[in-house]
Structure formats: structure tokens, C-alpha cells
Amino acid sequence: MSRSRTTVVDIAHAAGVSKSTVSLVLQGSPLVNEKTREKVNSVIADLGYVYNRGAANLRQARSKIVGIVVNDLTNSFFAELAVGMDMVVQSAGYVQFLAHSGESVDRQREVIASMRENGIAGMILSPARGTEAADIKPLIDSGIPVVVVVRNLPGAKVSTLLSDNYTGAKAAVRHLVALGHTRIGFMGGFLDTAVFAERLRGYRDALQEAGIAVDEALIIHSAPSRAGGVAAVERMMLISDRATAALCLNDAVAFGVCDGLRSVGIEPGKGFGVIGFDDVIEAKTAVPALTTVSVDPQGMGQRAAQLLLKQINAGGNEQESLVTSVRLVVRQSCGAPVRNNHLEEMA
Amino acid sequence: MSRSRTTVVDIAHAAGVSKSTVSLVLQGSPLVNEKTREKVNSVIADLGYVYNRGAANLRQARSKIVGIVVNDLTNSFFAELAVGMDMVVQSAGYVQFLAHSGESVDRQREVIASMRENGIAGMILSPARGTEAADIKPLIDSGIPVVVVVRNLPGAKVSTLLSDNYTGAKAAVRHLVALGHTRIGFMGGFLDTAVFAERLRGYRDALQEAGIAVDEALIIHSAPSRAGGVAAVERMMLISDRATAALCLNDAVAFGVCDGLRSVGIEPGKGFGVIGFDDVIEAKTAVPALTTVSVDPQGMGQRAAQLLLKQINAGGNEQESLVTSVRLVVRQSCGAPVRNNHLEEMA
DNA sequence: GGATATAATTGGAACGTTCCAAATATGTCA
DNA sequence: TGACATATTTGGAACGTTCCAATTATATCC
Known part of the structure; x- marks a missing residue:
């Protein structure tokens, strides 16, 4: 079908210059005469030349x-x-x-x-x-x-x-504490990632700072996904002294937690405070809008x-x-009254 | 920092063969003697050679x-x-x-x-x-x-x-009709894509087939996103003879529609039937689980x-x-009793 | 042992660019 | 006009591979 690719040599030939000159034009070098440049460019357009970056890379050793x-x-x-x-x-x-x-x-x-x-x-x-x-x-x-x-x-x-996972998690938990929660869970994730470890550390430290003892039963591991969030709520329902709010590993888990809550008749943001992490696009438009640590x-x-x-x-x-x-964006899912969109800022 | 790349010639030299032989080994050619192959491969490993596919592409003219x-x-x-x-x-x-x-x-x-x-x-x-x-x-x-x-x-x-957008949309609307709905909306999307046109055509034809007149007021355009779904519901609430169910352009819109319904106090799947299109992963775990046309x-x-x-x-x-x-996956959001997971199959 | 077949190896050209050093054209000055 | 500076152009080698035709080594046969 297509004959062999047109190359810089073809251009050179058609324009009546050398391939070196064509190369110069291609690179936008100031060394080449304006008239020559125009000529070459028009030939390039005519012949439908496409630059072979692979060949250039080979020569230049940088792609x-x-x-x-x-x-x-x-x-x-x-x-x-x-x-x-x-x-x-x-x-x-x-x-x-x-x-x-x-x-x-x-x-x-x-x-x-x-x-x-x-x-x-x-x-x-x-x-x-x-x-x-x-x-x-x-x-x-x-x-x-x-x-x-x-x-x-x-x-x-x-x-x-x-x-800044640590500071973000800390800020989220502080916010829940300020709303009056004392039974605060941490949902989603496994021990094998640094992200999990840091957010959990922020969670622990914030509780400690508030004088609330960490209850390991409220730290519920699950897949870091929407389905994992649903599962975490199911697990949470089994314990007697349940949480009244939770920080979730990420927004996906948080959405799952909202789903899970609803399926047991609890309205997220009313009966239970939910905070996510990441601030994905849907966080803003979800119902209730998700309070989350914004990572952009x-x-x-x-x-x-x-x-x-x-x-x-x-x-x-x-x-x-x-x-x-990272900053905490307070919306509706944590149950706090929304005063303005970015309530707390953190450096 | 790093000296110039080791090449096939370096390998050849170190292994005491020609570059052609090395090339043959690289391509797994059966022409080369087993012993030679081993030798070459070991040298390759020793010198930490990395194949330069760009050079090969240049020669072969196919990448x-x-x-x-x-x-x-x-x-x-x-x-x-x-x-x-x-x-x-x-x-x-x-x-x-x-x-x-x-x-x-x-x-x-x-x-x-x-x-x-x-x-x-x-x-x-x-x-x-x-x-x-x-x-x-x-x-x-x-x-x-x-x-x-x-x-x-x-x-x-x-x-x-x-x-198969047409057939999928048709099946979805048929299902809503079978559930007893007569005021069925179509939500989300604009006229500028073929996808929209086909799904809408399926919607129209299914209604017609059921002897239901198409009410243009129930076709509500909006962005094909979650936010668009919310907006569509808001618009829908303004008309007097409202829909009791809707086929949405895609799952994102459907989720938005659920959000929007909830925020006006209507429970999706109970007071209003919602069907999406695409069957994204979250469709299954959402609450209510989304009835949707599965596109995989x-x-x-x-x-x-x-x-x-x-x-x-x-x-x-x-x-x-x-x-x-494409097949209709009946879950909870359409309000139908769930009998089994894949209720209807379509070729 | 020589002829022949088969297996394995090889040098060099080619792919389409860039870059260098060198060549040529053009302009300026006295 | 000759000398010099500056602007522009150029041929050829190089990049790392593959492929071809040709060569060399090894085995097989009578």
C-alpha cells in the first residue's frame, strides 16, 4: 500500500537542498535562511512528511x-x-x-x-x-x-x-473530636502500605492528643475499595460498643461505608460521621457530599x-x-454544620 | 554518570562472537548453537545489557x-x-x-x-x-x-x-414498562454523540412498541456525569406530570440521579426506578445496587x-x-424484585 | 579422501536522523 | 580588489540494530 516512508532525504531532494539543511529546519535552527526555511517547510507539507523521532533518538541518545x-x-x-x-x-x-x-x-x-x-x-x-x-x-x-x-x-x-498523610488524618480526627465524637473508627486498608501506616498513625496521635484511648476493635481492615467499605461497616455492626464516626482510608472506602450504613438504616452524616481521604471528583457531588482530606x-x-x-x-x-x-474539606458526610466550603486549611 | 550504553557489539566482543550472532540469540533464532547461545546469554546478564528497541525499529520499520x-x-x-x-x-x-x-x-x-x-x-x-x-x-x-x-x-x-446501545436501551425500557411504569424519562447526555442518539432511539422505539407516547418533556439533557444526573433530577422536579422512572445515559448520570432523588426525599428504587448504562464496577456495590445495561x-x-x-x-x-x-443486569435501583442476578440476556 | 549436505557464523550495508568540521556564499572595510 | 568577517550550506560519520549473501565448520555418504 504505502510506499516507503518519505524521509528527510526526499525532502532535501525535492527542495533542492541538502539533508543537513532540512534537519536544521526541522529543529528550528536560526542558522538557516528564511527563504530556504519556507521552501523546505512547504515541501514538507506537500509530501506529507512525518518526522521519525525514533531515528533521532538513536542518534541523540535522549528521547x-x-x-x-x-x-x-x-x-x-x-x-x-x-x-x-x-x-x-x-x-x-x-x-x-x-x-x-x-x-x-x-x-x-x-x-x-x-x-x-x-x-x-x-x-x-x-x-x-x-x-x-x-x-x-x-x-x-x-x-x-x-x-x-x-x-x-x-x-x-x-x-x-x-x-502529607499523617497531618491530614490527624486533622480529620481532630475535626470529629471537635464535633463531640469519642468512638471514632478507622476503616479500610491493610498493614502493607506506607500510606495506610501514616494515616493510621495520624489517627492514633490525634486521639491520644484528645485524651481518647485507642480501641483496636474500631480499627477495621478491609480492601481499600468501595466494596471494602461496605464490608467494614458490616464488621463494625457486630461489635457492641460501636463507633459513631469513622475516618476512612480513602474516598472509595468512604463511599462504601456510606452505602453500608444506608443498607442497615443509618443515614451517613446524620447518625454517623464519615470522613474520606483524597477528595476525588465525586466527593463533591455525592449525597451526602463527602467530607474528606483533599489531596488534589x-x-x-x-x-x-x-x-x-x-x-x-x-x-x-x-x-x-x-x-x-493537604487540607480537610468539610462537607456533609461528617455531620458538621457546613459553614463554608474550606473550613480548615493546613500548610 | 553512566558510561555509554552497552551494545550488541560489546556483547559480541566479550563473548568472542560476531554481532550478528548476538542478534540471532536476541531474536531466539534456532540457527545458533546451544553452547554459543548460553555463552552469549550469560555475557548479556553479566554486562547488564538492555536491548535498544528503537534501533531495531529503525531497521525493521515496524515497532x-x-x-x-x-x-x-x-x-x-x-x-x-x-x-x-x-x-x-x-x-x-x-x-x-x-x-x-x-x-x-x-x-x-x-x-x-x-x-x-x-x-x-x-x-x-x-x-x-x-x-x-x-x-x-x-x-x-x-x-x-x-x-x-x-x-x-x-x-x-x-x-x-x-x-449495542440501541438494543440495550430498548431492553432497559421494556423492563421498566413491564414493571408497570408509563411515565419513563431519559436523562443525561447531549445530541452530539452517536452513543446518545442510539440509546435515545432505543428508548423511543421501546416506548412506541409498548404503545406509550413519547413525551419530549421527559427527555432531559445534561452533562454525562454524576453532577449532570443531579441537575437532571432538579429539572425533572419542575414539571407537573413527573416521571416515575428513568433510563440514564450512563452509570455516572444514574448515580447522580440517585443522589438528586435522595436530596428531594425520594428513595431510588422505591419511589422511582433508575436504570443506568455501562455497568461500571461500583454499580454492583452501590446502595441501592444499580440496575444497568452491562457493557463490560x-x-x-x-x-x-x-x-x-x-x-x-x-x-x-x-x-x-x-x-x-450487552445485557440488562437487574439489581435494586429499578425497584423490581431481584429474582436472580442476570435476569435478561440479550444476544 | 573427496564430494556433498547441513549447521553455524559472519561482515557489511541499511534504516532516518543529528552533528561536526569544512566549504561556500555574501557582506564589509580600507 | 583583496582581506576578512559573517551567514549559510553541506558531505559524511555515527547511533544500535537487522538482514542478506557469503563464508567457514561439521557431519554424512560412497
Whole structure:
């Protein structure tokens, strides 16, 4: 069907110049005469030439491709994170390989290897559960900048961008305490992620600070999903001295908790205070609107991408560790009277 | 930092063979002696060689990269669609550029161009609203296989994979009619997509078939999102002879409709029947569980990817148009007694 | 042992760019 | 006009692989 690709040489020939000149035009070099540039550009348009970035990469040994690996794209927090990255990556003239590891370290290893073979200039990784520093060591050793987001990867020599889970959880619990709650639960998640550990730590410390003893029975583990939230409520109903409010691992769990409450006849926000974490888009429009710790995933994705691009351009590989601030957005699900939209701000 | 990349020549040198032999080993050719193969492989492992697929692509003029462009990754239907594609693409040894067009045709054009420069072997496109056949013409003309999913692109010479929107909508409305409803609304969406048109057509035809006159006042346009669903209910409350049930453009709208109903004191599934479309994961765990037309986005993504890979391998570019079947999953939100999970099946 | 078949290996050109050093054109000055 | 500076253009090597045709090693047969 299509004859062999038109190349820079074809352009050169048709425009009556050398391929070097065409290359110069392609790169927008100021060295080339205005008339020549016009001529070349018009020929390019005529022949429907498409630049072969692969060939250029081969010669230059640096590509305009970044790799992004996300543990769970079906979770809207991560989907939005990815969209944030997409925005700045595209705008900078890069494209991204974007893959979903599905929390499988094996799959993650495979896609990282594959991306590496395909010549990425850098990578953003939101690690699958159970990822170890060793998993990305070869990547790093080869001098490719890596930014780790959302979940920490202790021991890895990389830049990281985490949200301030500890402070956020603390603020949420403080808010529940201020509303008069004393039986406050923590729902969703398992011990295996740093995110869980930090949020739980914030929860514990806030209770302690308020002089409320931590009741381990109120810490209910479950899958970090909507279904997990439903399950957590079911489990909670079995204990005698039940909670009257809960901080949830994330918004998905919080929505599940609302569902679960409703199915046992409790109205979230009235009979029971629910606070989520992440502030995904639906949090605002849900009924009741979800009180949650806002992480702005899209903004976080943007920052991560900016950080990566900076490192790519700098060439140097000094690591940088950023913590994005977080704020409690009070809506209806916690049962507090809504005074204004962003009641509490935290640095 | 890192010295220049180790190449196939370095391997050859260290293993005492020629680069051609190394290349043969890399490709798993049966031509090479078992002992030589072992030797070469061990050297490869020792030197930490990483294959440069870009160089190979340059020589072979066919890559192992596919492009995927999705109109809205933050919509979980599309996120799951993408995950389905990711699964089969990865397993086939390909990587994907995955980009989010955010319903912007400009952005979409840019990323398509960028992916093309980066040498994709094929592309799956879930077009942004307003995309025209002309937008992807150059891609197609260059002989790159394209599969269009979810939304139709009339006039484009491509393979398509659509869900059976018409039949699905019809089945949903029939079900509502069977439950005794006569005032049935259609909520969410605008006239500008084929998906909307088809589902609406199914709605109209089913009503007509049942001898119920279509009341244009019950067709309420709104954004195809959760917030849009809330808005649609608000609008619906203003009319005198209100609907008692509604088919929603998609699950997001349906959730919004449930939210909206609740905030005016109507319990979805009791006072009002709600049916969604798509069957996203949360549909099952929501309260009330959402009756919806199941599209299995992940499965659809897989099929799309399989179709694309088939076309890439075939080389031939005969188009194929598939319609994925769809089935009504009756849960609680429509108010029907749940007899078993998949009450109605449709081919 | 020589001829022939088969197995295994190999050098060099090619893919489409960029980059360098060198060449050529154009302008300026005395 | 010659000397010099500056603006513009250019050929060829290089990037890391694959592929072809050709070569060399090994086995098989009479």
C-alpha cells in the first residue's frame, strides 16, 4: 500500500537542498535562511512528511518519552493522578507510556523493563503493593531519573512526592473530636502500605492528643475499595460498643461505608460521621457530599511530572523529596454544620 | 554518570562472537548453537545489557508500540476500558502510549501526531466529542491500523467496536414498562454523540412498541456525569406530570440521579426506578445496587486490543466492525424484585 | 579422501536522523 | 580588489540494530 516512508532525504531532494539543511529546519535552527526555511517547510507539507523521532533518538541518545506506571488505574484517585501527569507531559512535547500494574510487582517489573528497552527519558512510578527498592535499582543505576509518587519506597535513591498523610488524618480526627465524637473508627486498608501506616498513625496521635484511648476493635481492615467499605461497616455492626464516626482510608472506602450504613438504616452524616481521604471528583457531588482530606490528585500528578521533567533537563540526579500539603474539606458526610466550603486549611 | 550504553557489539566482543550472532540469540533464532547461545546469554546478564528497541525499529520499520487515546480517563468506564486494553497489549509484548484527550479534538490531534512520530504500529481511539473522519485520515492513509471504540466515527475507513446501545436501551425500557411504569424519562447526555442518539432511539422505539407516547418533556439533557444526573433530577422536579422512572445515559448520570432523588426525599428504587448504562464496577456495590445495561468495559477493551493486534499482524487493512452484545443486569435501583442476578440476556 | 549436505557464523550495508568540521556564499572595510 | 568577517550550506560519520549473501565448520555418504 504505502510506499516507503518519505524521509528527510526526499525532502532535501525535492527542495533542492541538502539533508543537513532540512534537519536544521526541522529543529528550528536560526542558522538557516528564511527563504530556504519556507521552501523546505512547504515541501514538507506537500509530501506529507512525518518526522521519525525514533531515528533521532538513536542518534541523540535522549528521547522525548517518559514512562508512567500506576498501580491501579480503575481507582479514580490514580486515574486523576495520571491525567494530571498527562497534561504537563504532553504540554512539554513529550509522550508517555502509561501502564497499569494492577498491584502486581511482576507485571510492574515487566512493564518497566519494556519501557526501558523502548528508551524512556524518565519514569514516574506509583508502586504496586510490595514493591522494593531493588525492583527499580537497575533503572536508577542506568541514570534514568525516577520519581516515586503516592507510596513511599524506602531505601530507593529516587525523588519522591508524597501527600502529607499523617497531618491530614490527624486533622480529620481532630475535626470529629471537635464535633463531640469519642468512638471514632478507622476503616479500610491493610498493614502493607506506607500510606495506610501514616494515616493510621495520624489517627492514633490525634486521639491520644484528645485524651481518647485507642480501641483496636474500631480499627477495621478491609480492601481499600468501595466494596471494602461496605464490608467494614458490616464488621463494625457486630461489635457492641460501636463507633459513631469513622475516618476512612480513602474516598472509595468512604463511599462504601456510606452505602453500608444506608443498607442497615443509618443515614451517613446524620447518625454517623464519615470522613474520606483524597477528595476525588465525586466527593463533591455525592449525597451526602463527602467530607474528606483533599489531596488534589490531578495537581499532584502535575507536580510529579514537573519534577520529573526538571530532573530530565537538569541531567544531574540529585534526589528531591516533596510532601504535598493537604487540607480537610468539610462537607456533609461528617455531620458538621457546613459553614463554608474550606473550613480548615493546613500548610 | 553512566558510561555509554552497552551494545550488541560489546556483547559480541566479550563473548568472542560476531554481532550478528548476538542478534540471532536476541531474536531466539534456532540457527545458533546451544553452547554459543548460553555463552552469549550469560555475557548479556553479566554486562547488564538492555536491548535498544528503537534501533531495531529503525531497521525493521515496524515497532512493538501501540497508541491508545481515550477521551476521558477520569470516567471509570474509560479507565476500565483502558485497563482491558493494557492487559492484552502487554501480554502480546507490546507497550502502549496511553493518552487522555479530555474531549478536546485539538489535544487529540496533537497526541495522535506525536504518537505517529514515535512510530506506533497501530492505534486504538475512543474519539473526543466532535472528532471527524478527516482527523484520522492521514494516520489511516499511512497504512497504520486504527480501531475506533465506543463512539462511532461515520465516514472513517477503520475497524470499529461499539456496544449495542440501541438494543440495550430498548431492553432497559421494556423492563421498566413491564414493571408497570408509563411515565419513563431519559436523562443525561447531549445530541452530539452517536452513543446518545442510539440509546435515545432505543428508548423511543421501546416506548412506541409498548404503545406509550413519547413525551419530549421527559427527555432531559445534561452533562454525562454524576453532577449532570443531579441537575437532571432538579429539572425533572419542575414539571407537573413527573416521571416515575428513568433510563440514564450512563452509570455516572444514574448515580447522580440517585443522589438528586435522595436530596428531594425520594428513595431510588422505591419511589422511582433508575436504570443506568455501562455497568461500571461500583454499580454492583452501590446502595441501592444499580440496575444497568452491562457493557463490560474491561472485556470491551480486551476485544479492541485483540482486534488491533490481529490487524497489525495481518498487515492487510480490511476493516471489521464489531458490535459487542450487552445485557440488562437487574439489581435494586429499578425497584423490581431481584429474582436472580442476570435476569435478561440479550444476544 | 573427496564430494556433498547441513549447521553455524559472519561482515557489511541499511534504516532516518543529528552533528561536526569544512566549504561556500555574501557582506564589509580600507 | 583583496582581506576578512559573517551567514549559510553541506558531505559524511555515527547511533544500535537487522538482514542478506557469503563464508567457514561439521557431519554424512560412497
